[in-house]
Amino acid sequence: MRTKQQLTEDIRRERRAVLVVNAKSRRGRQFYEDAHERLLKAGFKLLGAYAVERDLEQSLQQAIDLGPDLLVAGGGDGTISTAGRMLAHRDMALGLLPLGTTNNFARTVGIPPDLDTAVTTMTEGLVIDVDLGIAGDMPFTNHVGIGLSAEVMTSVPSGLKKRLGRLAYPITALGLMARHRPLRATVRADGREIVFSTHQVYVANGGFHAGRPITADAHADDRLLVAYPVGGSTRLELLRETARNALTGHRRTLHERPFLAVNELWLETDRPAAVEVDGEPCGQTPLRIALDANALRIMAPPGTPDH
Template structure:
């Protein structure tokens, strides 16, 4: 493995890259050609370029086989999470083109959903190491959700997401909420057990959810997972806490209730609950969630903290 500085220098000097864009993501289809042209104009030698309609993992595997210094992945959080999982502990940096609905992981590492700014990061940025979470045996970049969010991910229509973006999720959630029963959730970590009734629980590796900050001090390179319920047993509490999180997350800290910041935890529910990992359905509870520290190399904007 090269050092981060060596890999950064090689990317800047050689410009050897592969482009993989999920053409099913909200903006992927229309921006693939634009992204391709911008990378070429920036001097990148594209060893391969893939506009993926299906079988993302195969395209990513083909891209990795080209042995680039930089794999540029365009799409939403599910695409980025898949690319991150496949690049874990490899001597290849992940470049992000945030083309999805919420772009949580890109926001966590300071990349705004602008193609111009994302390409500028690939040109002028530097390689840093960030943590991955591991849900069961599934690595992830941003978060695990159990309860209503997983039901939403399973049921939210793809066409609706393309048309109205992130609003597709609350609209779908409101339709499901009328018949969703709260869960009795048990979180075990560091010898402590916490139990609460809620419709929704998250475990975050990154610092953003639904395009908004979780807290002011959560990020993807702090060796911490952040577990937290959203509201209590009533639907009103869920809606109120969801709104509060969206409006005040940038002012809250990991030391406040109900956040639990740990390196590893065990998540149980009183009945098997669907789980989503970075927006993709991924089994059911119970589930062990842990950290894989400094597992992923990414191209980040200049000055991004790297611990």
């Protein structure tokens, strides 16, 4: 494995890259040609370029087999998480083109949903190591959702996502909420056992959820998972806490309730509950969630935390 500095220098000097864009993501099809052109203008030698309608993992594997220094992945959090999982512990960096609905992981590492900024990051940024979470045996970049959010992810219409972006999720959630029963969830970590009744539990590796900050001090390389319920057993509490999280996350810290910041936890519920990992269905509870520290190399803006 090259050092981070060596890989950074090789990317800047050689510009050997592969582009993989999920054309099914919210802005993927629209921006594939634009991203391709911008990368070429920036001096990158594209060993391959893929606009993927299906078989994303197969295309990513083909891209990896070409042996680039930089794999540029375009899409939403599900696409980035899949690419991150496949690049874990490889001598290759991930470049982010945030083309999805919420782009949580890209926001966590300081890359806004703007092609110019994303490409500039790949030409002027630095290779850093970030943590991955592991839900069961599934690595992930950003978050695990248990309960209502998992049902929303499998129910939100793709056409609604493309038309309304982030608003598609709360609209779908409102439709499902009327018949959703609260969960009795138990979290065990660091010798503690915490029990609560809620409709929704999140475990975050990154610092953003639904395009908004979770807390002011959570980031992708802090060696911490952040577990927290959203509201209590009533639907009113769920709505109130969802709004509070969206409006005040940038002012809150990991030391406040209800956040539990640990590096490993066991989560179970009073009945099997659906689980989603970065927007993709991933089985049911009970579930062990842990960290794989410094597992993934990415191109990030200068100044991004890197420990």
